[in-house]
Amino acid sequence: MIKLSKFRFATSVIRNPVFATVKDSDVAYFKDVCKSVLTEEGEVRSFNTDWTKKWIGSSRVVVRPETTE
Numbered sequence: 001m002i003k004l005s006k007f008r009f010a011t012s013v014i015r016n017p018v019f020a021t022v023k024d025s026d027v028a029y030f031k032d033v034c035k036s037v038l039t040e041e042g043e044v045r046s047f048n049t050d051w052t053k054k055w056i057g058s059s060r061v062v063v064r065p066e067t068t069e
Contacts (some may be wrong), residue, residue: 027061036064 028033030037039061048057 020029022061030061030063032065033065038062038064 001049027037027039044059044062047062048059049055
């Protein structure tokens with residue numbers, strides 16, 4: 001089992017309190033203005049894992065563009 005980055009470096013990296021965390025109201029807003037918002041753990045997991053499978057993040061939401069054009 002790979003440990004989340006926040007647990008691997010819990011003693012050396014401290015979250016900057018200036019940055020906010022995503023609230024349920026934020027997720028509701030994203031869903032209101034965007035067509036592709038992922039919030040299910042299984043859907044978000046692949047976006048939280050890097051290609052080497054060495055680092056795993058803890059994001060709870062993914063907002064994707066409607067198009068890349």
